[in-house]
Amino acid sequence: MKELQLSCADFTFPLLPHDKVLRLIAMLGFKGIDVGLFSGRSHLTAESEFPQITKQAKNLKKKAGDCGLIVADIYLQLDNDLAKYAVNHPDKKRRQFARDGFLKLLDYAKEAGADHITCLPGMQFEKVEPLDVSIGRSYDELSWRIEQSKAMELSFSVEVHVGSPFLGLKAVMALVKAVPELRLTLDYTHFIRNGFSQNNVDSLLQYANHFHARGARKAKLQTSMTENVIDYKDIIRKMKSMQYSGWIGLEYIWIAWEQCNQVDTLSETIRLKKVIEAAYAG
Numbered sequence: 001m002k003e004l005q006l007s008c009a010d011f012t013f014p015l016l017p018h019d020k021v022l023r024l025i026a027m028l029g030f031k032g033i034d035v036g037l038f039s040g041r042s043h044l045t046a047e048s049e050f051p052q053i054t055k056q057a058k059n060l061k062k063k064a065g066d067c068g069l070i071v072a073d074i075y076l077q078l079d080n081d082l083a084k085y086a087v088n089h090p091d092k093k094r095r096q097f098a099r100d101g102f103l104k105l106l107d108y109a110k111e112a113g114a115d116h117i118t119c120l121p122g123m124q125f126e127k128v129e130p131l132d133v134s135i136g137r138s139y140d141e142l143s144w145r146i147e148q149s150k151a152m153e154l155s156f157s158v159e160v161h162v163g164s165p166f167l168g169l170k171a172v173m174a175l176v177k178a179v180p181e182l183r184l185t186l187d188y189t190h191f192i193r194n195g196f197s198q199n200n201v202d203s204l205l206q207y208a209n210h211f212h213a214r215g216a217r218k219a220k221l222q223t224s225m226t227e228n229v230i231d232y233k234d235i236i237r238k239m240k241s242m243q244y245s246g247w248i249g250l251e252y253i254w255i256a257w258e259q260c261n262q263v264d265t266l267s268e269t270i271r272l273k274k275v276i277e278a279a280y281a282g
Contacts, residue, residue, distance in 0.1 A: 002243070002245070004248070004276070004277065004280045005031060005032060005072070005246070005247045005248065006029075006030050006031060006032070006247070006248055006249075006250065006273065006276065006277075007030055007031065007032030007033055007034045007070075007072035007073065007247045007248070007249040007250070008025045008028065008030045008032075008033060008034065008249065008250045008269060009033075009034040009036060009249060009250065009251045009252070009253070010022070010025070010033055010034065010035050010036060010042070010043060010044075011036040011038065011041075011042045011043070011253060012250070012251065012252045012253060012254065012265045012266075012269060013254070013265065013266070014041070014042070014043070014254055014255070015254070017043075018043040018044065018063075019063065021043065022063055022064060022067045022069060023067055024266075025067070025069065026067040026068050026069055028269065028270065028273065029273070030069065030250075030273075031068075031069065031070060031072075032069060032070045032071070032072030032073075032247055032249075033064055033069045033070070033071055033072060034072055034073045034074075034075065034247075034249040034251065035060065035071060035073065035074045035075065035112075035114075036075050036077075037049060037074060037075065037076045037077070037105070037108075038075070038077045038080075039077060039078055039079050039080065040079065040080040041080060041255065044056075044060070046076065046078055046101055046104070046105075049108060050101070050104045050108065053104060053107050053108050053111060054107075054111050056108070057107075057108045057109075057110075057111030057112040058111055058112070060112045061111070061112045061113045064112075064113075065113075070113065071109075071112045071113050071114040072114065072116065072210075072247040072249065073114065073116045073117065073118055073185070073210055073247060073249060074105065074108065074109050074112065074114050074116075074117050074118070075117070075118040075119070075159075075185075076101060076102070076105045076117065076118070076119055077119075077120065078097070078098060078101050082120060082123055082163060083123040083125070085097055085098045085101070086098070086120065086122050086123040087119065087120070087121070087122045087138060087141040087142065087145070088122035088123065088125075088134055088135075088137040088138040088141055089123075089125070090125050090128055090129055090134075090137075095137075095141065098141075099141075099144070102119065102145055102148065103148065105117055105119075106148060106149065106152045106154060107152075109152075109154055110152060110154065114154075115153075115154060115155055116154065116155040116156075116157070116209065116210055116246070116247070117149065117154055117155070117156050117157075118156075118157055118158065118159055118185040118210060119145065119156070119158055119159075120158060120159060120161065120164065121138055121142060121158040121159075121160055121164055121166050121175065122134065122135070122137070122138030122141065122142075122164065122165070122166075123163070123164060123165065124164075124165040131165060134165060135165055135166075135171075135175075138165075138166075138175075139175070139178045139179050142158065142175075142179045142182055143179050143180075143182075146179065146180075146181050146182060150181075155183070155209050155210075155246075156183070157182070157183040157184050157185045157208075157209050157210050158182065158183075158184060158185065159184070159185040159186075159187055159190075159212070160172055160175075160184065160190065161187070161190050162190050162193060162194070162221060162258070167190055167191065167194060169191075169196065169200055169201075169203065169204070172184075172204060173203075176207050182207075183207055183208065183209040183210075184204060184207045184208045184209070184210075185208070185209075185210040185211070185212060186201075186204055186205065186207070186208035186210070186211050186212070187211075187212035187213075187251070188201050188213075188216065188230050188235070189212070189214055189215075189216035189221055189222065189230070190221065192216045192217065192218065192229065192230060193216055193217075193218065193219060193220060193221040193258075195218050195219075198229075198230060198231060198234070198235075202235075202238060205235070205238055205239065205242065205244070206242065208244065208246065209245075209246045210246050210247055210249065211239075211244075211246060211247065211248045211249060212249050212250075212251040213232060213248055213249065213250050213251065213272060213276065214250065214251050214252045214253075214268070214272065215227060215228030215230065215263075215268060215272065216228060216229070216230055217229045220259075221258040221260065222252065222253065222258065222259075222260045222263055223263065224263055224264070224268055224271075225268055225271040225272055225275065232272070232275050232276055232279060233275070233278075233279040233282070235279075236276060236279035236280050237279065240280070248276060250269050250272055250273060250276075252265040252268050252269050252272075253265070
């Protein structure tokens with residue numbers, strides 16, 4: 001970890017127009033922006049961007065650059081219902097729709113000047129098929145995405161999350177071993193919320209090429225820094241030791257899901273940024 005690279009999610013501030021979000025993130029002293037393309041809930045979406053990929057991506061790059069920001073990551077979700085177009089959906093037509101969206105994401109990221117993209121790893125469909133079948137299909141689909149990303153010289157990772165079949169240390173380890181070269185957008189909060197200890201999650205740091213940070217505690221996906229139990233000072237120390245070279249993205253969100261709209265995203269982003277900067281300097 002030669003240099004601290006801090007980014008902030010544009011979806012942290014959904015009540016502001018996107019231009020003002022970019023300016024705010026720059027004013028807060030961040031170098032990068034994590035862009036969410038979340039259909040139905042973010043400023044930019046696949047529906048708004050993909051019909052004119054080159055034009056829209058170059059527009060994003062220019063607006064970010066004018067604020068002194070780099071597009072650090074672009075995170076694609078094709079529907080609020082994460083199962084609808086999951087990479088491992090049992091329906092072949094829906095899987096193809098997800099593949100088509102991914103290929104468009106690659107083109108969009110290149111034009112926007114990003115070198116990293118994030119997607120979800122898949123969902124479970126136990127009502128229609130055994131869990132191991134759903135997981136096996138995720139392995140195949142993620143392997144395909146890795147090959148497509150490599151061809152475009154883009155870094156790719158998945159975020160294991162609340163609701164996915166991979167939110168367990170054994171499941172995640174099986175995932176990264178079954179899909180060679182797969183990397184993680186690692187977010188401790190999903191694990192801490194489900195009762196895992198920080199020491200357990202530390203074992204996954206070696207697979208991270210992007211990182212999400214915010215406050216959390218058991219049974220609470222997002223908290224203020226006052227209630228937070230994650231020791232980010234220790235995480236930064238471990239990152240420095242292993243020479244982590246990716247971005248650290250602050251990812252407070254403001255949505256009703258998981259009661260994430262009960263936290264002041266602006267104040268807590270500032271507080272956490274100071275904690276991480278102090279840990280890096282220490």
